[in-house]
Amino acid sequence: MRNITIALTAAASAFAGLLQAQMNPPDTKVTLRQLAPGHYVLIAGRFNSGVIATSEGAVVVDAIAPEEVARQQRELIASEIGQPVKYLVSSTFHDNYSKGNIAFHDVIKVGTERYRTDLRELMRRGNVSSEEQKARMPTQTFRDKMTVYLGGKELEILYLGRGHTAGDSIVYVPQDRIAYLSELYFHEEFPFMADGYGIQWIETLGKIEALEADIFVPAHGIIPANPRETRDGLRRARQRLIAVRDAVQQQIARGATEDQAVAAIQFPEYEGLRGYPQQKDIAVRRIYQEIKGTLR
Ligand SMILES: [Zn+2]
Numbered sequence: 001m002r003n004i005t006i007a008l009t010a011a012a013s014a015f016a017g018l019l020q021a022q023m024n025p026p027d028t029k030v031t032l033r034q035l036a037p038g039h040y041v042l043i044a045g046r047f048n049s050g051v052i053a054t055s056e057g058a059v060v061v062d063a064i065a066p067e068e069v070a071r072q073q074r075e076l077i078a079s080e081i082g083q084p085v086k087y088l089v090s091s092t093f094h095d096n097y098s099k100g101n102i103a104f105h106d107v108i109k110v111g112t113e114r115y116r117t118d119l120r121e122l123m124r125r126g127n128v129s130s131e132e133q134k135a136r137m138p139t140q141t142f143r144d145k146m147t148v149y150l151g152g153k154e155l156e157i158l159y160l161g162r163g164h165t166a167g168d169s170i171v172y173v174p175q176d177r178i179a180y181l182s183e184l185y186f187h188e189e190f191p192f193m194a195d196g197y198g199i200q201w202i203e204t205l206g207k208i209e210a211l212e213a214d215i216f217v218p219a220h221g222i223i224p225a226n227p228r229e230t231r232d233g234l235r236r237a238r239q240r241l242i243a244v245r246d247a248v249q250q251q252i253a254r255g256a257t258e259d260q261a262v263a264a265i266q267f268p269e270y271e272g273l274r275g276y277p278q279q280k281d282i283a284v285r286r287i288y289q290e291i292k293g294t295l296r
Contacts (some may be wrong), residue, residue: 022094022095022096022192023065023066023095023096023099024044024045024047024064024065024066024069024096026066026067026068026069027068028044028045028069029044029072030042030043030044030064030069030072030073030076031043031044032051032076032077032080032081033223035178035215035217035223035227036176036178036215036227037176038052038053038054038153038176039051039052039053039173039176039178039215040052040053040081041217041223042064042073042076042077044064044069044072044073046220046221046274047064047096047097047219047220048217048218048219048220048221048223049061049062049063049064049073049219050062050171050180050217051077051081052153052155052171052173052180053077053081053083054083054150054151054152054153055151055152056086056150056151057083057084057085057086057087057150057151058077058081058083058084058085058086059085059086059087059088059089059148059150059155059171060073060077060085060087060088060089060104060107061089061091061171061180061182061217062088062089062090062091062092062097062100062182062219063088063090063097063098063099063100063101063103063104064096064097064100065095065096065097065098065099065100066099066100067099067100067102067103069100070099070100070101070102070103070104071103073100073103074103074104085104085107086107086108086150087107087108087109087110087148087150088101088104088107088108088109088110089110089111089157089169089171089180090109090110090111090115090119090138090169091111091115091164091168091169091170091182091183091184091219092115092164092165092168092182092183092219093111093115093118093119093122093165093167094122094165094183094195095122097182097183097219098119098122098136099136101135101136101137102132102135102136105134105135105136108139108140109137109138109139109140110138110139110140110141110142110146110157110169111138111141111167111169112141112142112143112159112167112168112169113141113142113143113167114159114165114166114167115138115141115165115167115168115169116137116138116141116167117167118165118166118167118195119136119137119138120133120137123136142157142159143159144158144159145157145158145159153173153175153176154173154174154175155171155172155173156171156172156173156174157169157170157171157172158170158171158172160204160207160208161200161203161204161207162197162200162201162204163184163196163197163200163201163204163205164182164183164184164191164192164195164196164201165183165195165196166195166197168182168183168184168204169182170182170184170208172211172213174211174212174213177212177213177214177215178213178214178215178216178217179208179211179213179215179216179217180217181208181216181217181218181219181234182219183219183220184201184204184205184208184219185205185208185216185217185218185219185220185230185233185234185237186218186219186220186221186237186275187218187220187221187222187223187230187233187234187237188221188222188233188236188237188273189220189221189273189274189275190240190270190273190274190275190276190279190280190283191237191240191241191275191279191283192275192279193279193282193283193286194279194282196283196286197286197290197295198241198244198245198283198286198287198290199245199287199290199291200290201241202238202241202242202245205234205237205238205241206238208234209231209234209235209238213231214227214228214231215227215228215230215231216230216231216233216234217230218230218233218234218237220274221233221274240270241283243267243270244265244267244283244284244287245287245291247261247265247267247284248261248265248284248287248288248291249291251264251265251288252288252291252292258284258285258288258289261284261288262281262284262285262288265280265284266280267280
């Protein structure tokens with residue numbers, strides 16, 4: 001019993017550490033990089049956020065937490081791009097991309113219906129004040145698609161299926177051949193799977209790869225000097241999920257239990273990737289459960 005308690009405590013603190021590592025310190029410096037005319041990425045630590053600038057205002061894809069960092073994000077958009085923020089599109093309900101929403105409390109905040117449900121539940125469980133809840137919640141939701149017409153640009157905000165969470169959004173700008181993928185895309189990192197659906201994630205990324213775009217903006221990872229190389233990066237990110245799926249399927253075919261699959265499956269080729277040591281077992285477990293139909 002004592003051993004079980006120690007093991008559980010260790011697991012809980014490892015998980016807490018992981019969640020903490022997921023958020024930037026308040027003094028993290030934010031930098032702005034142009035990817036294409038009118039398209040930018042804001043970088044804070046290991047987090048990326050997108051900005052689409054039009055003649056009638058800017059659209060931000062994901063606020064980076066904490067609030068102080070998101071405030072810097074907004075100041076940088078005002079000083080460097082010279083546009084007011086009109087919309088904030090949020091993909092992930094997790095704190096690392098929703099706590100910064102507070103700094104955008106006065107703009108139109110968009111997310112999927114499922115994002116709204118999951119964010120509300122997260123804040124309820126975290127005993128977040130009603131004032132903060134109001135500042136973080138979306139003001140507009142959609143199910144499959146919402147189109148924003150702004151400054152001559154047509155922005156498609158899309159839900160293409162489950163992946164990193166059950167309610168991820170992407171923002172696709174067909175005329176500029178660019179798509180902002182948030183945490184559906186971990187560039188040269190191992191995917192964070194704690195609330196993920198690996199099998200469906202593979203399908204969702206398949207739909208994204210079919211989009212007529214040259215640049216895919218990831219939430220994590222350093223975007224190559226030539227941003228068009230992200231099409232290959234995205235293919236590799238999907239391939240990593242396929243590798244986990246195939247390995248789990250093989251274990252299931254041999255009659256392995258979930259624990260046996262976790263023990264048997266290793267990917268030496270991914271060991272150097274950020275997130276692998278923390279996420280490999282979680283990815284195997286969730287995909288095992290997804291295949292078996294027991295994932296809640
Ligand atoms: Zn997330």
